[in-house]
Amino acid sequence: MALSVADVQAGQELPGRTVHITRATLVQYAGASLDRNPIHWDERFATSVGLPDVIAHGMFTMAAAVNVVSDWVGDAGRVVDYGVRFTRPVAVPHDTGADVEVAGVVKSVDEAAKRATVELTATCNGEKVLGRALAVVALD
Amino acid sequence: MAVNASFAGRTYPATAPYAVGREKIREFAEAVGAVDPVHTDAEEARARGYRDVIAPPTFAVLIAQQCDRQLIVDPEAGIDFSRVVHGEQKFAHHRPITAGDEVVGELHVDTVREAGGHAMVTTRTELSTTEGERVCTATSTIVIRGGE
Numbered sequence: 447m448a449l450s451v452a453d454v455q456a457g458q459e460l461p462g463r464t465v466h467i468t469r470a471t472l473v474q475y476a477g478a479s480l481d482r483n484p485i486h487w488d489e490r491f492a493t494s495v496g497l498p499d500v501i502a503h504g505m506f507t508m509a510a511a512v513n514v515v516s517d518w519v520g521d522a523g524r525v526v527d528y529g530v531r532f533t534r535p536v537a538v539p540h541d542t543g544a545d546v547e548v549a550g551v552v553k554s555v556d557e558a559a560k561r562a563t564v565e566l567t568a569t570c571n572g573e574k575v576l577g578r579a580l581a582v583v584a585l586d
Numbered sequence: 587m588a589v590n591a592s593f594a595g596r597t598y599p600a601t602a603p604y605a606v607g608r609e610k611i612r613e614f615a616e617a618v619g620a621v622d623p624v625h626t627d628a629e630e631a632r633a634r635g636y637r638d639v640i641a642p643p644t645f646a647v648l649i650a651q652q653c654d655r656q657l658i659v660d661p662e663a664g665i666d667f668s669r670v671v672h673g674e675q676k677f678a679h680h681r682p683i684t685a686g687d688e689v690v691g692e693l694h695v696d697t698v699r700e701a702g703g704h705a706m707v708t709t710r711t712e713l714s715t716t717e718g719e720r721v722c723t724a725t726s727t728i729v730i731r732g733g734e
Contacts, residue, residue, distance in 0.1 A: 509643075523640050
């Protein structure tokens with residue numbers, strides 16, 4: 447089911463995707479994650495504290511981005527290590543929502559340990575929203 | 587500085603157990619668009635060698651943030667939550683969080699530092715089952731924006 451170490455080489459690109467985020471996405475994530483900070487769903491509150499608009503939970507973007515890795519490796523349980531920096535908030539306008547483009551590339555493979563490190567990029571309107579986004583997967 | 591620097595090195599006692607449920611995992615997986623059936627189909631999860639459905643890789647934040655709250659609401663820490671921004675997050679999974687786990691978290695304040703007028707606090711939550719099996723180390727850096 448999961449990828450074998452023989453199938454993975456440094457430089458390999460993972461199938462990317464566009465994650466479309468609307469206010470409904472954020473309300474659903476707020477409920478599921480218990481992160482109910484109103485900057486993620488109340489535009490009046492968000493702008494009152496100096497934000498341009500409602501912004502997506504950084505943790506939502508982090509979670510949505512790693513799906514690229516889970517689906518590629520074939521088992522979400524193989525993501526053994528995952529870290530990101532939140533470099534820029536994703537504003538989510540009421541009318542259009544926001545699109546985050548996610549791509550991934552294999553940075554290195556440790557054949558002895560049967561592990562690979564994937565670097566993810568996530569951009570919104572051409573600007574990076576995650577930095578140093580690295581996921582380590584355990585391979586067969 | 588917008589946070590008490592003497593908090594570096596402090597540890598908070600383990601939180602009350604969080605009972606990981608199948609339906610919460612399903613709800614979280616749906617909310618983040620995680621479509622791997624390992625999150626929703628117990629038979630599929632068992633076929634892959636897990637005891638039951640497993641949580642998506644970032645689910646641990648739900649438990650870890652409850653632990654972090656101890657620091658954020660600690661009046662001695664002096665953190666103004668309205669100025670807090672999430673700067674960095676990492677998870678090191680010792681094994682996947684699985685439905686049926688009872689998870690407790692022990693919060694460690696690893697570093698408190700200042701840069702560019704902002705304070706940065708890095709916390710580490712060690713998540714383990716009530717039986718003492720380590721499941722995840724969640725490391726978080728929050729930025730407390732400096733005032734004018």
